[in-house]
Amino acid sequence: MKTKVAIIGGGPAGHLLGQLLQNQGIDNIILEAKSKEYVLGRIRAGVLEQSTVDILREARVHERMEREGLIHEGFKLFFKGRSERIPFKELTGGKIMMVYGQTEITRDLMDARETSGATTIYEAENVTPHDFHGGSPRVTYEKNGETHEIHCDFIAGCDGFHGVSRRSVGAENITEYEYAYPFGWLGLLAEVPPVSDEIIYCHHEDGYALCSMRSKNRSRYYIQVPIDEKLEDWSEERFWAELKRRLPTEVAQRLITGPALEMSIAPLRSFVCEPMQFGSMFLAGDAAHIVPPTGAKGLNLAVCDAKTLFDALEDFYQTGSRTKLNDYSATCLDRVWKAARFSWWMTTLFHKLSDNPFHRKVQLAELEYTMSSMAAQAALAENFVGLD
Ligand code: APR
Numbered sequence: 001m002k003t004k005v006a007i008i009g010g011g012p013a014g015h016l017l018g019q020l021l022q023n024q025g026i027d028n029i030i031l032e033a034k035s036k037e038y039v040l041g042r043i044r045a046g047v048l049e050q051s052t053v054d055i056l057r058e059a060r061v062h063e064r065m066e067r068e069g070l071i072h073e074g075f076k077l078f079f080k081g082r083s084e085r086i087p088f089k090e091l092t093g094g095k096i097m098m099v100y101g102q103t104e105i106t107r108d109l110m111d112a113r114e115t116s117g118a119t120t121i122y123e124a125e126n127v128t129p130h131d132f133h134g135g136s137p138r139v140t141y142e143k144n145g146e147t148h149e150i151h152c153d154f155i156a157g158c159d160g161f162h163g164v165s166r167r168s169v170g171a172e173n174i175t176e177y178e179y180a181y182p183f184g185w186l187g188l189l190a191e192v193p194p195v196s197d198e199i200i201y202c203h204h205e206d207g208y209a210l211c212s213m214r215s216k217n218r219s220r221y222y223i224q225v226p227i228d229e230k231l232e233d234w235s236e237e238r239f240w241a242e243l244k245r246r247l248p249t250e251v252a253q254r255l256i257t258g259p260a261l262e263m264s265i266a267p268l269r270s271f272v273c274e275p276m277q278f279g280s281m282f283l284a285g286d287a288a289h290i291v292p293p294t295g296a297k298g299l300n301l302a303v304c305d306a307k308t309l310f311d312a313l314e315d316f317y318q319t320g321s322r323t324k325l326n327d328y329s330a331t332c333l334d335r336v337w338k339a340a341r342f343s344w345w346m347t348t349l350f351h352k353l354s355d356n357p358f359h360r361k362v363q364l365a366e367l368e369y370t371m372s373s374m375a376a377q378a379a380l381a382e383n384f385v386g387l388d
């Protein structure tokens, strides 16, 4: 087989890149290790920056998002019995956020791809990129016991943190920066109306709590737990009781509980690899970087990478210039590190970091300072809605 761009991984990064290329008639194939149903069954992020919304519009997968997505103009911030609000739209000259699940974006992209007739190979086993430093880049995979080979101009490694693309690069060509936080998030998804029509970030002396949503009838809640916490030790009742305990009383009283559609524990990690280009292979999304979810940046970074890579590939196929391709890594990493910094800062500000009361005192001082300073609020708001 032959194609222009072989895309490894069919999450949001891979599917969006495929869609943008397909719209411009640039031939591509997606190789995904799991089944379509499995990919659509994963519960993931769901808070989109204005620029992500704009890119999804450009990709022509915006109709359902615009019908069903919830526009947000601010978020709430609770600490030490205080209830505050960051009006980020007002503070950023009109930028909004949109709540629309990553799973829904992936579904819209899959539907568009099916309509376009482009090839996606699901349940592709042993996907392996070859010769991306040489003159004959290609990807091999196995399906139904047979080995196949795809010759291509470029390989896009969009296969997430545990994927094969980054692992295929020799250690001498890559630098990895990593920090694992000593806590995780216990999340619960339930078919109940959200406790607030805006996202709530809650600082509590026993640990952080987050109230979010996927729609007007579907809520997503999280509480900070120790890194070695076992999911089987958490009944739904225990989760709801602990969430209520961390929220201000008047909010806890309004909380509507219901059966969990999903409950899971996710570790928190910061990770960046440099560079993001290795000859004719380019990494995008979680394959190249992970941020802790506190600032809701992971999906937005993946979308920006896919768009940046698409722009560079389009320029190459239209003009023959490799300038944008050669700049890909530097262009992405500039934004990635700023998002890594913001996500680390938000995480450090809200979570219980240790039993040392010094940490809590400094956090409360910073939260109080943020609420008393328009400059600090503006800095928080402009990072939250996404830097240009
Ligand atoms: N071969 C083929 N596909 C693979 C392989 C492999 N060896 N390894 C992983 N994959 C697939 C996974 O099954 C998954 O569908 O690659 C896809 C990667 O998708 P995501 O993990 O969703 O990563 P990405 O597209 O970069 O999106 C980032 O996901 O975790 C969130 O916070 C993150 O919201 C962000 C988004």
Ligand code: PHB
Residues within 6 Å of the ligand: 044, 045, 046, 047, 199, 210, 212, 213, 220, 293, 294, 295, 296
């Ligand atoms: C979510 O809805 O899953 C969510 C919202 C805000 C965050 C992180 C996750 O900061």
